[in-house]
Each structure stands twice: as structure tokens, then as C-alpha cells.
Amino acid sequence: SAVISQKPSRDICQRGTSLTIQCQVDSQVTMMFWYRQQPGQSLTLIATANQGSEATYESGFVIDKFPISRPNLTFSTLTVSNMSPEDSSIYLCSASDRGQPQHFGDGTRLSIL
């Protein structure tokens, strides 16, 4: 099964700044996803990261706020832009092939002051 490395594992940021989260997979995968999770809550899908093209965003999430890159089949980044305290959350990267189980990184715990 794929191993996902996500970094940073946690960060504390000032409001108005941006943070880029990196996700590295140890093998080529078809699909990569970015989720947000409030402590004790479910996962909310932000977007599907598409290799070589623009990400597919879910309702309520926009590219200007959460730009995503996926330059190849093993790597993706999520940027949280112009952060506010409401963006404080856990951000999770996952990867899978179509119809197969997802593999998750350990997440990035983000706090905005």
C-alpha cells in the first residue's frame, strides 16, 4: 500500500499569511485528494488534485483560497491563502487508485492567530 508523507505536521500562522502543505506519495497513484477536518468531526473534501490540470473543487471551496498543484503522479501541494482563524483545522492529503482504498498522510494541524 502507498505511504503518504505530509508536511509540515503542524504550524501556527499569523492571519493574512499563506501556508503551503506538501504531500508526497511513495508510488504513482491516479487520484489525490485534500480534506479538511475539524477536531472530533468528519472529513470534508476540499478538492481532487488532478495531475497536469486544474484541481476539481467541491462546493464551498475556491481556487483563490485553496490553490492546489499536482505536477506529477506522486506529489501535490495545497496552499491555504490569506488565512483567518476560521481556517484553523487539520488538513489531510490522501491518495488512491480508482475504486481502491485511500491512503492518508498524518495531516497538518494548522492554527491561525
Added chain:
Amino acid sequence: SQQGEEDPQALSIQEGENATMNCSYKTSINNLQWYRQNSGRGLVHLILIRSNEREKHSGRLRVTLDTSKKSSSLLITASRAADTASYFCATDAGGGSYIPTFGRGTSLIVHP
């Protein structure tokens, strides 16, 4: 997109007892998956069951799927303190969509 709903939201049992969690969903699916999440960690995949399957086993885990009732159950037998975690079911929207959406989860506490 649909979202599975787990029941109960919280479960507290003694070591050695069995734990049963249920998941209900709304529309047809391709697959249903169960995941575990330990505090402060990412999700770990437990079992994937396809829509044409009715039951799967993996060690002390047993998953059933009833597509007529649009429900699934996860049974953990002979539970251990290390099973303490949150458990999520994830369903896709069927057809050509394999993107899973997650329920709110069941928080399981196993007391030693």
C-alpha cells in the same frame, strides 16, 4: 454527493467485548469503506466492500453490507484497548464516481 451516517456516535465498552458500529447511506454505491483514526493521526483503511458483496472479514473485523437497506455494519470482536479510536465509513456516489465521502464517525473507547 452522499454521506454515510454512523451510529452510534460514541461507544464505550470493556476489553474483550464486541463492538458494533453501523453506517447508513442514501444512494447506490460502488464501494463502501471503513477507516480507523487514532487521535492526532491520519485515517487507516480497514476494509473495502463492493456493492455486490455481502460480508467481508479481516482478522477480528467483520463488515456486512445490505444494499437493499443501504446500510453496513462493522463488528470488532474481542476488543482491545488499542482499538480505541474513531471509526468512519466512506461511500462513493455510484456510477462512475469513486470519490468517497465520509460520515461523522463513531468514537469507540475500550476500557482495559
